Amino acid sequence: MKIIKLVGTIELLSGLHIGGGDDTMKIGGIDNQVVKNINTEEPYIPGSSLKGKMRSLLEWDLGLVGIGDGNPFSPRLLEEPMFEDSGKRADAEALIRLFGASGEEAEKFGITRISVGDCKVSEESKTLKLSEAKYENMIDRQSGTAKHPRQTERVPAGVKFDYDIRIKVTQDDDDETLKQLVKRGLELIENDYLGGNGSRGYGRVIFTNKENWTE
Helix, strand or coil: CEEEEEEEEEEECCCECCECCCCCCCCCCCCECECECCCCCCECECHHHHHHHHHHHHHHHCCCCCCCCCCCCCHHHHHCHHHHCHHHHHHHHHHHHHHCCCHHHHCCCCCCCEEECCEEECHHHCCCCCCEEEEEEEECCCCCCEEEEEEEEEECCCCEEEEEEEEEECCCCCHHHHHHHHHHHHHHHHHCCCCCCHHHCCCCEEECCCCCCEC
16 A cells, blocks of 8 residues: 655635634624634634645546435445446546545445645735625515624635645556546636635635646
8 A cells, every 4th residue: 555645835816714613602703703723723624624635625526426316425325326437436436435435335446545734824825814794694584684693704815725635545546636626626616615604705725736646
């Protein structure tokens, strides 16, 4: 087995919000905070958020959504008639190898290949403002006035984060297939969004270095 690594930066093209789950409500404070490092108070992008978004968009891209009752795609679904197409089956199996599966269904595919680290603020961005408060509200359809105002915390556009993605490549793997899946996942995020409130324009990002893997 070998481990290959892809590192680069994530640049925010619009404000990013990934919730921090703060259960403390301060009078006059921000209602919806971003996740932060507890020691440095700097925001970060959890690896689980990046990995989960990649997997979700790849399942849509490969036409695998809708056959698993809303659950992540799993090996048991390979018995569906649609996978008699060898090309579609190969794509689905590559997805399972990359992101893994649980229980007895996973035995055939082995360990989860991908590992996505938490994305820290890049050194070049540490002199920038790392937080902004944006007011959100609802519009009353009859009166046309705003109601229920609340503040949402965002990391501003222009801030960069460092990402670190690693793949365990076993003797049974086609490493180029796994690399291309990761690249496609990052491209899909660029065309969609990362974090919450994407329909409001949040979370537009661009990744550098989507294919220069190292060992």
